[in-house]
Amino acid sequence: MTSTHATSSMLTDVLKDFAAYLKREEGLSPGTIRQYGADCSRLANWLSEYRPQIMSWSDVQTRDLRAYVDQQEPEPARNRRLLASWRKLWSYLSDVQGLTMQPGPTEIKRVKLPSRQPQYLTPGEVSRLLNAVEGASPEQTKRNRAVVAFLYGTGCRIAEALSLKVENVEFEFEGTPHKIRVIGKGNKERTIFLSPTAQRVLKEWLGFRQLYISESPIVFCHLRGQKAGQSITARSIERVVKAAGQRAGLAPEKCTPHKLRHSHATALVKAGRRLEEVQEILGHESIATTRIYAHLEPERLAAAAASLPDIL
16 A cells, blocks of 8 residues: 555544544534535545645644645635534544644634525425426325425425424324424424424325325335335435426526525515524524525515604
8 A cells, every 4th residue: 555545544544433423422414424524535635645744633734724725726615614624523533532633724714705695485486396396206296395395384404304203293283283393403403383384285295105104203205115214315305406496497596405494584584573583493503694684674674664653
C-alpha cells in the first residue's frame, strides 16, 4: 500500500464510527449524517493527495483546511456546510475519541449567505403538483400523493414524515387523526396538530394501507413486494416531487419536499399566524431561522394599519 493510500485509510477509518455517533448520540437525520460523512471523506481524500505527511486528524491545521477551501471554491452555502461538518467531526474526535485536536475549523469564519427569500408554492400550485403525482402502480400513486399532501399539510421535514409510526398518531372522534408526534433534529420530539388537509389525507391513507398491510409500524411504507412494510426513502419522494413538478409545468427550484415545508410555513404567515407559532410548528430551535418568512408580514402590517379608525 502506498503512503497516500495509507494516509487516506487512516483518516477515513474513523468516519464509520463518526456516522454511528451522529445517529446514536446526536440524533441527526440520515440525510445530514450522509452529507457530513461525504464532506469529511472528501477532505480525507484531498489530504491524502496534497498533505501525505498527515497521518491523523489531530495533525490537520487551519491552514490545511483553508488550502482545501481555496482550491475547491465552494459556494457560500456549501462553504458553511463544510465548516459545520468539520466542526462536528473535530468535536467528536476531541470529546469521544480523546484526541488533542488543532483549532482547525473553529478558526475559520463562516461566510455570510446572500439574503434570499424562501422559494415556495402557492396553494394553487400545490394542488397542481399533487394532481401530477404518479407512481409505478395505482397503489404507488395513491401512496406518493398521500406523502406529498402530508408534507404540505403538516410542514414536516421529509425524514420526520417518512419515519412517522402509527403509534405516534392520535385520533379523535370517528377515527379522524388529530395530532402526531415526530422526532425532529437533535432527536427532539414535538407534537404537530394536523391541518384539515393533513387530517383528510392521513385518514384516507391509513384506511387504504390497511387493505394491504397491518403489522408494519411505519405509516408511509411499501405495500407490496420484498420491501412491504418498510419505509420509503427520501430520495424516492424527491424524485416523485421533481417529476410531478415537471408534468405540472412548475418551476423546478420550487419542487422539492423541503419547498413544501416552505410552502406550508408561507401559507400560515399569509393567513396571519405569528412567527412564534410557525417556529413551534416547524420545530425551529431559534426564531432567527423562522425569520426568513418575515418578508410576508408587511402585507399583514399594512392591513393592520389600514384597520385603524380614521378620525379626520
